[in-house]
Amino acid sequence: xxxxxxxxxxxxxxxxxxxxxxxxxxxxxxxxxxxxxxxxxxxxxxxxxxxxxxxxxxxxxxxxxxxxxxxxxxxxxxxxxxxxxxxxxxxxxxxxxxxxxxxxxxxxxxxxxxxxxxxxxxxxxxxxxxxxxxxxxxxxxxxxxxxxxxxxxxxxxxxxxxxxxxxxxxxxxxxxxxxxxxxxxxxxxxxxxxxxxxxxxxxxxxxxxxxxxxxxxxxxxxxxxxxxxxxxxxxxxxxxxxxxxxxxxxxxxxxxxxxxxxxxxxxxxxxxxxxxxxxxxxxxxxxxxxxxxxxxxxxxxxxxxxxxxxxxxxxxxxxxxxxxxxxxxxxxxxxx
Amino acid sequence: xxxxxxxxxxxxxxxxxxxxxxxxxxxxxxxxxxxxxxxxxxxxxxxxxxxxxxxxxxxxxxxxxxxxxxxxxxxxxxxxxxxxxxxxxxxxxxxxxxxxxxxxxxxxxxxxxxxxxxxxxxxxxxxxxxxxxxxxxxxxxxxxxxxxxxxxxxxxxxxxxxxxxxxxxxxxxxxxxxxxxxxxxxxxxxxxxxxxxxxxxxxxxxxxxxxxxxxxxxxxxxxxxxxxxxxxxxxxxxxxxxxxxxxxxxxxxxxxxxxxxxxxxxxxxxxxxxxx
Numbered sequence: 001x002x003x004x005x006x007x008x009x010x011x012x013x014x015x016x017x018x019x020x021x022x023x024x025x026x027x028x029x030x031x032x033x034x035x036x037x038x039x040x041x042x043x044x045x046x047x048x049x050x051x052x053x054x055x056x057x058x059x060x061x062x063x064x065x066x067x068x069x070x071x072x073x074x075x076x077x078x079x080x081x082x083x084x085x086x087x088x089x090x091x092x093x094x095x096x097x098x099x100x101x102x103x104x105x106x107x108x109x110x111x112x113x114x115x116x117x118x119x120x121x122x123x124x125x126x127x128x129x130x131x132x133x134x135x136x137x138x139x140x141x142x143x144x145x146x147x148x149x150x151x152x153x154x155x156x157x158x159x160x161x162x163x164x165x166x167x168x169x170x171x172x173x174x175x176x177x178x179x180x181x182x183x184x185x186x187x188x189x190x191x192x193x194x195x196x197x198x199x200x201x202x203x204x205x206x207x208x209x210x211x212x213x214x215x216x217x218x219x220x221x222x223x224x225x226x227x228x229x230x231x232x233x234x235x236x237x238x239x240x241x242x243x244x245x246x247x248x249x250x251x252x253x254x255x256x257x258x259x260x261x262x263x264x265x266x267x268x269x270x271x272x273x274x275x276x277x278x279x280x281x282x283x284x285x286x287x288x289x290x291x292x293x294x295x296x297x298x299x300x301x302x303x304x305x306x307x308x309x310x311x312x313x314x315x316x317x318x319x320x321x322x323x324x325x326x327x328x329x330x331x332x333x334x335x336x
Numbered sequence: 337x338x339x340x341x342x343x344x345x346x347x348x349x350x351x352x353x354x355x356x357x358x359x360x361x362x363x364x365x366x367x368x369x370x371x372x373x374x375x376x377x378x379x380x381x382x383x384x385x386x387x388x389x390x391x392x393x394x395x396x397x398x399x400x401x402x403x404x405x406x407x408x409x410x411x412x413x414x415x416x417x418x419x420x421x422x423x424x425x426x427x428x429x430x431x432x433x434x435x436x437x438x439x440x441x442x443x444x445x446x447x448x449x450x451x452x453x454x455x456x457x458x459x460x461x462x463x464x465x466x467x468x469x470x471x472x473x474x475x476x477x478x479x480x481x482x483x484x485x486x487x488x489x490x491x492x493x494x495x496x497x498x499x500x501x502x503x504x505x506x507x508x509x510x511x512x513x514x515x516x517x518x519x520x521x522x523x524x525x526x527x528x529x530x531x532x533x534x535x536x537x538x539x540x541x542x543x544x545x546x547x548x549x550x551x552x553x554x555x556x557x558x559x560x561x562x563x564x565x566x567x568x569x570x571x572x573x574x575x576x577x578x579x580x581x582x583x584x585x586x587x588x589x590x591x592x593x594x595x596x597x598x599x600x601x602x603x604x605x606x607x608x609x610x611x612x
Contacts, residue, residue: 022611065450068609087452095450097443104442105372117364118453120357146375162447172450 011076012170012202013041013064018073019226020059033059034070035226041219043169046196046203048217048234050210052318056226057206058098061174064204065095078169091119094163094171098178101159104148108139108158111147112165119166126165133161137191153184157191164195170202177212185212192216210234210317222317229321241312241320242270244286246293248279251303262300263293271320277305282316361457362464369435369465383469387424387477394420394544395484401545408546417481418498418570419543424477425470425502425509426537426563430530432466432510433517440521449609459514459602466510467503474502489576497573497583504590505566508597509534515601518608537563542571565589 018037021030034056041047049057062068064077066086075082078092095101102111109130116126134143137157147155156176163171176192177185193216196203207213213220214234221231230237246269250256259279264272268289269281283289286309297304310316373379395413402412409415439445448458478495482488488495509529516525540557541547541564547555558564569586572578 062446067446067450090450090452093450095447097446099441099443099446101443101447103368103372103439103444105375106368110368110371114364114368115447115451118361118448118451120452159443 011040012043012045013039013047013075013077013204015039015060015064015075016073018060018063018070018075020056020063020068020071033226034063034073036073037223037227039221039228039231041202041204043202044196044200045218046192046205046216048213048220049204049206049223050208050213050220050317051206051223052208055223057208057223058174059226060223061172061204061206065093065172066090067095091166092169094166094168096159096163096171096173096176098174100147100155101162102147102155105146107144107146108134108150108161109143111158111162115162116165121166129165133164136195137161151184153180153187156180156184156188160188160191160195164199167199168201170204171199173203173205175206175208177207177209189215210312214238222321224318224322230317237317238312241282241316243282243284243312245308245310245312245316246281246283246286246290247308247310248293248297248304249306250277250279251305252277254303258300259297259302259304262297262302266293266296269293286310357452358454358456358460361454362460365453365457365461366464366468369461370468372435373465373469383428383473384476387420387473388480390423391417391420391477391480391484398544404549406546406549408548411485411487413481413484413486414574415546415571416544417478417486418574419541419567420481421474421477421498421502421570422505422563422566423538423543424473425505425566426534427530428469428473429466429506429509430513430534431526432462432506433513433515433526434523435462435465436514436517437521437523437526440517449605455602455605458605459511459598462514463507463510463598467506470502470506471499474499488574490574490578494573494575494578497578497587498570501566501569501573501587501590504587504594505563507594508562508590511594511597511601515597515604518601518604521608537561540564541567543567562590562593 015037018034019032020034021032024031037056037060039047039049049060051057059068063070064075064082066082066089069083077089080088080092082089102108103114106114112130112133113126116129117123121129131140131143134140137160139154139158139161142150142154147158150158160173160176163173173192177188180188189212192203192205196216205213205217217234219232220234220237221228222237223229230240246263248259248263250259254277256274256277256279260272260274263269263279263281269283272279272281274280281293283293290307290309294304294307394416398416399412401407402409402415407415436445439448478488490497513526513529516529519525538544540554541561542558543563547558565586569583569590572583572586
């Protein structure tokens with residue numbers, strides 16, 4: 001590694017071969033949270049890190065935001081080496097953790113002004129910026145209320161505003177919409193879309209929702225086992241998946257193996273796999289294909305309890321690139 | 337401030353030298369803790385009620401100790417008032433790490449650590465905040481002690497030294513509590529300090545009992561007890577003619593320990609981040 005590795009000006013975040021492991025607890029082997037993570041985010045874009053819990057997203061964000069140190073590898077944020085000059089990195093970044101970063105016993109306004117002052121803004125500048133952001137995030141009427149009285153969506157917007165106080169050149173958003181109801185999530189998406197353009201900054205977004213990355217990110221990297229297994233534009237990744245998922249639940253008396261072989265024999269259903277009574281496949285136009293699939297199964301004498309069509313999801317991308325599904329853990333996350 | 341300078345606030349990489357930043361950040365962060373405290377009136381009342389209970393309870397329970405031959409002071413209330421003041425400081429400080437635990441449970445700590453906020457200021461602000469609580473409690477307990485018969489022969493100078501000793505003691509143990517909070521990250525670990533450390537320190541001291549009436553080993557051990565330094569300094573300063581050499585000696589030891597503990601506790605941030 002050269003001592004003056006200077007990333008190109010077009011790159012806001014560069015991670016090269018980052019590795020990090022934690023003690024696994026008594027008698028257990030070490031947990032390798034990151035195992036050679038490499039990616040690059042261009043200046044001014046929203047970059048999505050996708051993956052299930054435990055894939056290494058949060059560890060990556062912690063290292064890039066100077067909260068944690070990598071065991072090996074190197075990383076630059078806004079052109080600054082995170083291991084060598086963490087203080088400089090801290091002045092250049094905004095950080096929105098998975099958990100709320102606001103003090104519930106302070107008002108929204110007080111939270112923002114404190115963040116601004118700690119970032120080195122003078123009093124009047126911090127106050128003006130706080131009012132501007134409260135207004136932008138439609139929190140103006142709640143400015144003097146304690147944050148503990150805010151709804152989940154309001155508190156999350158304030159978190160983002162705190163990260164924006166000092167106009168950072170890179171903003172880290174760690175699962176900004178996890179735990180929000182659909183309306184608050186849509187609201188947050190709009191805010192993120194608007195601000196990336198307005199603030200002219202790079203946003204590193206971690207999420208386990210493909211639709212979120214799809215909507216917001218120009219580029220995404222999918223993490224598994226602490227490394228990138230696929231990267232590109234959301235469109236490109238979905239194109240690779242070629243079409244919709246068909247998910248069938250066979251009846252209690254039916255033979256799932258027969259269902260799978262029937263589906264595979266149709267020719268237009270690909271990647272057929274079976275997990276208990278669930279049979280999955282992939283087809284170009286799900287809505288057109290489903291009636292034919294059901295008719296074929298009926299003819300083969302396989303009872304179907306339920307049939308679902310799904311647009312390509314993170315689960316599908318993940319399944320394709322890792323060969324296994326994390327739907328169980330994803331289901332828990334959605335339920336949480 | 338003109339429009340121009342407002343605009344130029346963007347992308348701040350202004351070189352702020354360390355010392356003013358430390359002081360400014362300490363002020364901002366202490367103000368935040370005080371606001372939170374002020375907004376929890378129940379907590380405020382608890383903090384004021386507790387010293388009164390202690391004073392009245394201990395005062396009544398051990399009243400006749402002063403009659404034991406060889407007891408230093410004529411009145412037990414005189415004797416124990418500095419002891420109660422230091423006990424409140426000690427037991428309150430054991431919980432100082434609570435604000436870190438709360439900040440860690442939320443994302444506040446991570447946000448502060450990824451900002452240019454000085455680690456020294458993060459430490460100093462919680463120590464100062466705890467010292468404010470100690471001052472409030474002491475200011476409440478002293479008049480009540482006076483009403484129950486305590487005499488402060490040392491006058492205002494003596495009282496000022498008593499406050500100083502209580503503040504230094506608070507700094508020492510709130511730094512320790514913060515360090516434990518950063519390393520263990522659990523509120524239960526703080527219970528450990530208050531049970532396993534505070535009580536033994538209290539009993540191996542002259543806070544509620546003249547150590548000249550205790551076994552020799554207690555007296556010998558008490559000499560190495562920072563809590564005893566604070567009790568002795570406070571009690572010494574309240575005498576009609578204090579032994580200033582001894583009082584300032586104890587205060588000096590406490591002050592040195594504040595520097596050591598504050599430094600070690602601030603270093604605990606590195607351990608927190610290593611395992612983050």
